[in-house]
Amino acid sequence: MSRRLTLRPLRIAVLTGVAAGALLVPATAAFATDQTPTPGATDSTSADKEALAKKKAEDARTLKEAEARKAAEAQKAGGKDYPRGGVAAGEAPSQDDNTGTLIGSATGALLLAGAGTYVLRRRTTARREG
Numbered sequence: 001m002s003r004r005l006t007l008r009p010l011r012i013a014v015l016t017g018v019a020a021g022a023l024l025v026p027a028t029a030a031f032a033t034d035q036t037p038t039p040g041a042t043d044s045t046s047a048d049k050e051a052l053a054k055k056k057a058e059d060a061r062t063l064k065e066a067e068a069r070k071a072a073e074a075q076k077a078g079g080k081d082y083p084r085g086g087v088a089a090g091e092a093p094s095q096d097d098n099t100g101t102l103i104g105s106a107t108g109a110l111l112l113a114g115a116g117t118y119v120l121r122r123r124t125t126a127r128r129e130g
Helices: 003-032 046-076 099-129
Strands: none
Touching: 003 099
16 A cells, blocks of 8 residues: 555545634634623622622613603604614614524535545546546
């Protein structure tokens, strides 16, 4: 058995792995976009947590007051500046669901690996027969 024949399965495995990795890297990026921040290196005390909660409540209250003022001004202006709906009307934007990206990448990797295996086996058979 020649050295060329023994390295062929290894070469096929490496090329298939590289192709699969190239398809799966975008899918792993989908998991890297975590919208929840991680806690810092320093632990916050209960006083810090209370202050943060008060600040968030105050910010939310001022934001609601500003939106109420804007709506009242828009209503006085004749109602022509009302938001049309969706996010403009204050609806929360939908969360990004990356399941489709992951499924698509995995399917593409499997199809590419299967097609590559089929082509390589067909070439090998063709070389042996003719």
